Amino acid sequence: MLVFDQVSKSYKKGAVKAVDDLSLEVKPGEIFGFLGPNGAGKTTTIKMAVGLLRADAGRITISGYDIAQEPLKAKACIGYVPDNPDLYERLTGLEYLNFIADVYQVPADVRRRRISHMLEMFELTNAVGDLIQSYSHGMQQKLALTGAWLHDPDVLILDEPMVGLDPRSAHLFKDLMREHCDRGKTVFFSTHVLEVAEKLCDRIGIIKKGKLIACGSMDELRDLAKSQESLENIFLELTEQ
Amino acid sequence: MSMLIKLIILNIKNTFGLSVLRDRIRKREKLWQPLLMALLLIYSFGVIAFMFSRLADGLVLAGMQFGQPEIAFTIAIVAIQLVVLIMGLFLVISTFYFSNDLSILVPLPLKPSHIFTGKLATVLINEYLTAAFFFIPTVIAYTRFAGGNLGYWLTLVIIFLLVPMLPLAIASLLALGLMKVINRRHRDTLMVIGSLVIVTITLGLNFFIQANVGDNPAALEELLASRFGLIETIGNRFPGSVWATKAIALAGSAEGWLNLGLFLALTAVSLLLLVAISEKLFFAGLIGGDEVSRKSKELSPAQWEAQTRPGSVFAALFWREWKLFIRTPIFALNGFLGALIMPITLIIPFFAQGRSGELAEMMAALQSEPGSTIVALVIAAIIILLGSMNTIASTSISREGKLFYISKMIPVPAETQARAKLAHAFVGSIISAVPITVAYIFFIKPSFLNVVAAVLIGLSGSLLGLAVGLYIDMLWPRLHWTNPQHAVKNNFNAVIPMFLEMAVLGGSAYLAYKLISAEWPVHLIYALFLALYAVSGLIVFHLTVATAEKRYHGLDI
Numbered sequence: 001m002l003v004f005d006q007v008s009k010s011y012k013k014g015a016v017k018a019v020d021d022l023s024l025e026v027k028p029g030e031i032f033g034f035l036g037p038n039g040a041g042k043t044t045t046i047k048m049a050v051g052l053l054r055a056d057a058g059r060i061t062i063s064g065y066d067i068a069q070e071p072l073k074a075k076a077c078i079g080y081v082p083d084n085p086d087l088y089e090r091l092t093g094l095e096y097l098n099f100i101a102d103v104y105q106v107p108a109d110v111r112r113r114r115i116s117h118m119l120e121m122f123e124l125t126n127a128v129g130d131l132i133q134s135y136s137h138g139m140q141q142k143l144a145l146t147g148a149w150l151h152d153p154d155v156l157i158l159d160e161p162m163v164g165l166d167p168r169s170a171h172l173f174k175d176l177m178r179e180h181c182d183r184g185k186t187v188f189f190s191t192h193v194l195e196v197a198e199k200l201c202d203r204i205g206i207i208k209k210g211k212l213i214a215c216g217s218m219d220e221l222r223d224l225a226k227s228q229e230s231l232e233n234i235f236l237e238l239t240e241q
Numbered sequence: 242m243s244m245l246i247k248l249i250i251l252n253i254k255n256t257f258g259l260s261v262l263r264d265r266i267r268k269r270e271k272l273w274q275p276l277l278m279a280l281l282l283i284y285s286f287g288v289i290a291f292m293f294s295r296l297a298d299g300l301v302l303a304g305m306q307f308g309q310p311e312i313a314f315t316i317a318i319v320a321i322q323l324v325v326l327i328m329g330l331f332l333v334i335s336t337f338y339f340s341n342d343l344s345i346l347v348p349l350p351l352k353p354s355h356i357f358t359g360k361l362a363t364v365l366i367n368e369y370l371t372a373a374f375f376f377i378p379t380v381i382a383y384t385r386f387a388g389g390n391l392g393y394w395l396t397l398v399i400i401f402l403l404v405p406m407l408p409l410a411i412a413s414l415l416a417l418g419l420m421k422v423i424n425r426r427h428r429d430t431l432m433v434i435g436s437l438v439i440v441t442i443t444l445g446l447n448f449f450i451q452a453n454v455g456d457n458p459a460a461l462e463e464l465l466a467s468r469f470g471l472i473e474t475i476g477n478r479f480p481g482s483v484w485a486t487k488a489i490a491l492a493g494s495a496e497g498w499l500n501l502g503l504f505l506a507l508t509a510v511s512l513l514l515l516v517a518i519s520e521k522l523f524f525a526g527l528i529g530g531d532e533v534s535r536k537s538k539e540l541s542p543a544q545w546e547a548q549t550r551p552g553s554v555f556a557a558l559f560w561r562e563w564k565l566f567i568r569t570p571i572f573a574l575n576g577f578l579g580a581l582i583m584p585i586t587l588i589i590p591f592f593a594q595g596r597s598g599e600l601a602e603m604m605a606a607l608q609s610e611p612g613s614t615i616v617a618l619v620i621a622a623i624i625i626l627l628g629s630m631n632t633i634a635s636t637s638i639s640r641e642g643k644l645f646y647i648s649k650m651i652p653v654p655a656e657t658q659a660r661a662k663l664a665h666a667f668v669g670s671i672i673s674a675v676p677i678t679v680a681y682i683f684f685i686k687p688s689f690l691n692v693v694a695a696v697l698i699g700l701s702g703s704l705l706g707l708a709v710g711l712y713i714d715m716l717w718p719r720l721h722w723t724n725p726q727h728a729v730k731n732n733f734n735a736v737i738p739m740f741l742e743m744a745v746l747g748g749s750a751y752l753a754y755k756l757i758s759a760e761w762p763v764h765l766i767y768a769l770f771l772a773l774y775a776v777s778g779l780i781v782f783h784l785t786v787a788t789a790e791k792r793y794h795g796l797d798i
Binding site for chain 1: 537538539540544545548549550551552553554556557558560561564565568569643644646647649650651652653654794797798
């Protein structure tokens with residue numbers, strides 16, 4: 001569903017390799033956690049996957065569509081939330097959601113049902129008529145997640161989605177991700193919260209200095225590392241080598 | 242280095258992107274872009290400087306007729322003061338109160354007046370660019386006719402550095418007062434209204450000056466006879482402009498130095514007063530100013546139904562553009578202020594001079610041929626200029642700033658997005674055309690044909706500027722800004738279409754002169770201009786839209 005095939009990206013005319021020959025396949029029904037230290041290349045990878053950055057080499061496909069060759073078809077299959085949920089502050093929450101529903105051409109009854117459900121879940125129903133400018137960071141994050149879910153995308157690509165969410169919303173959101181994947185869809189997300197990744201993800205990839213240094217289920221990662229304990233220990237062991 | 246100097250340097254680096262430029266030079270990365278931009282700016286500056294130099298030449302020559310060539314300086318200084326006061330007001334409000342970096346600076350252990358002065362320095366540098374357009378051509382014209390010694394050049398440099406400071410200090414004081422008193426709940430609306438009131442008062446002052454000069458022949462003769470008579474009359478409402486003019490005219494003499502000293506003292510006192518007041522008022526108007534209260538009310542079923550109604554992709558993009566533009570006071574003011582001010586400045590002479598015999602004669606000439614055709618074409622030219630001055634198209638990518646990721650993320654062709662942006666800009670041109678058209682109908686009372694011709698030619702002519710503006714902004718968008726003002730006012734992309742339109746209008750004026758001299762029928766002249774503008778505009782419009790995909794694709798964020 002989401003395939004990275006020998007993808008590379010460098011900055012400063014090749015002096016800094018942000019992503020180095022990354023190959024990875026995320027399958028339908030899978031929640032994939034993407035981990036790595038700061039500056040490892042997580043956000044660059046995600047930005048390339050959603051079409052915000054061009055890869056120097058390699059190919060990224062979403063639901064079979066190459067993001068470079070068929071960007072519109074690929075983007076129609078993606079729901080994306082960036083690491084910082086900057087939204088149009090001068091629109092109301094509902095204006096933003098309706099804008100997103102319009103550009104993804106979500107039918108009226110479907111958009112109303114989904115918006116209503118998500119807003120209730122995130123307790124945003126009373127705030128949705130207010131300007132986004134007045135929202136807290138967490139509220140903006142919830143609105144961005146709602147927008148990403150509106151068109152029921154095949155692949156959800158989320159950069160640090162838990163940041164700013166209160167414990168209740170984070171819990172409901174994790175349920176939502178699981179339910180999304182149970183319907184054969186895919187979630188690909190980056191996080192620094194290792195406990196969440198350990199409990200939630202079907203598979204985990206660890207990136208360091210642009211290279212994928214480990215990828216697999218928790219059991220596979222345990223086999224790879226000497227440590228047989230938590231993901232935190234495995235992560236520290238692998239990234240400090 | 243003192244904290245204040247550090248803050249000033251930091252603000253200058255941040256505002257003008259100096260660190261980014263230095264980084265590019267160091268890495269030799271895409272250097273052709275700033276170089277091409279610099280060339281375009283030099284060309285643009287050249288066009289404007291040429292226009293002003295002709296004007297300054299005329300003023301110096303006219304002034305020499307009655308022994309007062311320095312009148313050119315008085316007029317340049319008064320013009321600088323007016324422009325800095327009016328435009329500076331909006332610039333200082335946005336710089337002092339809407340910069341994103343204030344949330345970093347305010348919690349630091351810095352004095353309010355230091356943060357304020359650091360920001361003021363960047364505004365002042367901007368205003369020097371404005372002042373240069375008026376001042377340098379005047380210096381060239383005057384020096385050519387009157388010559389000058391070392392004292393003269395020294396005086397010129399000091400006066401140039403001082404001139405924008407005084408009106409900027411006044412604008413800043415007004416901004417400090419305005420932002421202190423306005424209610425937080427309706428801050429955006431009140432800021433727009435308050436600023437417009439201040440601008441109207443300033444223009445009203447201009448009205449009284451013109452009214453005072455009047456057209457009394459005896460008084461005029463007296464003004465012309467005395468050495469600085471006319472200068473004192475024009476300059477007496479603008480603090481310091483007479484001292485500044487006398488300092489230049491009498492440079493090197495004791496009286497010249499005295500006048501320079503007076504002007505320097507006046508500026509220094511006003512700045513010191515401003516800094517002292519900023520210590521008390523700046524934080525009072527700033528802190529919490531960006532907090533917006535929520536009503537937190539559940540929408541009624543009818544509201545819910547209406548606000549979740551599906552629409553076309555194009556409509557969604559158009560309304561996004563429109564709402565974000567009109568709801569951001571800095572964007573809306575920058576877009577439509579010129580359209581509001583232009584008719585007022587043109588109407589002032591009508592009120593100021595009354596409907597005297599001379600005016601009635603002039604009106605008769607404007608209402609009959611060829612005057613009426615010329616006026617219709619001039620109104621069309623103003624509509625074209627206002628269309629590019631509103632900068633809606635030429636800053637439409639830059640205005641998105643860091644939110645441009647949404648435009649890149651959505652599955653909508655860049656062509657559709659470009660079309661929506663141009664449609665929004667065209668609606669903006671129509672709105673910009675309304676006040677001047679109303680003024681035209683009300684004061685000149687033209688025929689129906691002339692009104693229709695002026696509006697249609699004007700709007701079709703604005704297409705070219707809009708399409709070129711969007712193309713340039715797609716090429717070099719300014720996406721990384723800390724203050725929305727940077728996206729529209731400090732964005733050179735906004736300037737280029739204006740100069741392009743000026744060049745087109747220069748050629749059009751020549752063509753119109755030839756056609757009117759050759760006594761072409763009026764409707765043919767109108768049809769020719771309409772066809773020329775519409776065809777060229779639509780061609781560039783389609784070229785811009787056609788290249789949008791490539792341009793969007795090339796913008797990594």
